[in-house]
Amino acid sequence: MVAPEPVLPQRSSAEVNELIRTLMQHTSGILTSQKRHEYELLVVEWAQAVRRETPRQGNS
Template structure:
């Protein structure tokens, strides 16, 4: 997994998380190893939470 994982409770924007997801796919060459898959799944969950948070803040 990536060494630049966030500390628990840290908040990143959906855009920043999306960029990290894209970078992971590019780095992986379109095929995720089991470790990369775990990182990807964590990032997607964090991204979804950030999107929800941004929607709540906008409302």
């Protein structure tokens, strides 16, 4: 069974991407388990933002 995606704040994909970049820069790409968890949540949020911002095709 797949767990549902968590509901996260609705920031834009660009905002979340910037947070991911900042996190990676501040950690030099080496993540502690706590920072890895933060990174994983940001990636999920970024993917949700991309889906939200991408126009749906069909029904035309």
